[in-house]
Amino acid sequence: GAGVSQTPSNKVxxxxxxxxxxxxxxxxxxxxxxxxxxxxxxPEFLIYFQGTGAADDSGLPNxxxxxxxPEGSVSTLKIQRTERGDSAVYLCASSLNxxxxxxxxxxxxxxxxVV
Amino acid sequence: GIQVEQSPPDLILQExxxxxxxxxxxxxxxxxxxxxQNPWGQLINLFYIPSGTKQNGRLSATTVxxxxxxxxxxxxxxxxxxxxxxxxxxxxxxxxxxxxxxxxxVIP
Numbered sequence: 001g002a003g004v005s006q007t008p009s010n011k012v013x014x015x016x017x018x019x020x021x022x023x024x025x026x027x028x029x030x031x032x033x034x035x036x037x038x039x040x041x042x043p044e045f046l047i048y049f050q051g052t053g054a055a056d057d058s059g060l061p062n063x064x065x066x067x068x069x070p071e072g073s074v075s076t077l078k079i080q081r082t083e084r085g086d087s088a089v090y091l092c093a094s095s096l097n098x099x100x101x102x103x104x105x106x107x108x109x110x111x112x113x114v115v
Numbered sequence: 116g117i118q119v120e121q122s123p124p125d126l127i128l129q130e131x132x133x134x135x136x137x138x139x140x141x142x143x144x145x146x147x148x149x150x151x152q153n154p155w156g157q158l159i160n161l162f163y164i165p166s167g168t169k170q171n172g173r174l175s176a177t178t179v180x181x182x183x184x185x186x187x188x189x190x191x192x193x194x195x196x197x198x199x200x201x202x203x204x205x206x207x208x209x210x211x212x213x214x215x216x217x218x219x220x221v222i223p
Contacts, residue, residue, distance in 0.1 A: 033210075042119070042201050042213030043158070056210060089156060104148075104211070106158040 002026075002060060004107035006092050012113045013082055021077040021110045025094030032075050033104065034067055037092040043091055082114045117142045117206060119214035127220045128192045136187040136200055136217045144204030147178050148211070152199040161187070161200075192221045198221050 006026040013019050025032050030051055035043035045059040049069045057067070064082075069075040077087055089111050093104040118141035118171040128134055138149075149161040162169050162176040169176055173192075178185040185202055199218050202205060 019173060020177075031209075040215070042203070042215050043211075045210040045212070050211055059210070091158065092156075103160060105160075107154050111156075 004092055004105050006090075006107035008110060009108065010111045010113075012115060015082060015084060015114055017082055018046050019052055019079050019112065021079075021112070022105060023075045023077070023092030023094075025073065025075070025092070026043045026105055027037055027073075029055050029094035029096055029105075030072070031095040031097060032069060033095070034075070034077050035093065037089045037109070039088075045079070046090075051079050079112075082112075082113045087112055087114045117144060117204065117212050119202060119204070119212055121200075121202060121214040121217050123217060124215070125218045125220075127222065130192060130194060130221055130223050132192050132221075133188070133190045134219070136189070136219075138185045138202035138214055140183040140204060142206070143164060143180070143183060144206065144212075146211070147180075147185055147202065147204040149176055149185070150201045150203065150213075151196075152201065152216070154198055158201070165204075189219075192219075194221045194223055197221050 007022045032049040034046040037043040047067050048056040052072045064080045067077045089109040091109045093106045122138045124135050149163050150158050152158045163176045164176045166178050166180045172189045175188045198214040201213050201216045203213040
């Protein structure tokens with residue numbers, strides 16, 4: 001597509017539920033990143049994919065968070081047993097190749113609210 | 116990770132005024148970039164500026180890598196410049212570390 005598409009744009013869920021957030025990167029972009037942005041803060045790195053594999057998942061806060069990219073295109077961020085502290089905007093970005101030097105294009109984000 | 120300090124945290128400008136935003140890094144960084152996040156949350160890359168100076172219209176940026184800081188200049192500000200400005204850099208090749216941002220409000 002023309003840009004990075006994230007769905008849903010908003011998600012409200014109850015504490016303890018499971019959620020999936022989807023990212024559809026720019027066609028042909030091999031690198032895909034997930035970031036989390038809390039209110040009043042800058043985005044924080046979660047995980048980076050190069051193709052289908054998670055090249056760096058060091059930013060995932062705990063084992064309730066998991067992400068996949070099975071065909072090297074669309075990625076899904078999965079959060080189990082959601083907690084109120086997970087409330088944030090989850091941003092996805094893609095890049096033509098690995099390395100921040102190639103330029104990131106960010107999606108508009110999914111605003112997750114855990115009540 | 117690295118610490119990224121941005122100043123000022125908040126800035127209010129009259130339309131037409133100029134301003135300078137600053138970004139300090141705790142360590143040497145690679146791939147330094149500036150982003151603008153509009154009021155709808157969209158993050159747009161303004162500059163890839165690991166060193167030196169670049170200009171794009173009313174915006175310009177300068178990075179002094181040896182002193183671990185970068186500056187973003189906005190001239191003749193417009194209401195559409197409102198939003199949050201972030202600088203970010205990497206330690207290695209990939210993962211950007213963002214600052215806490217400068218929230219700019221331009222009033223007509």
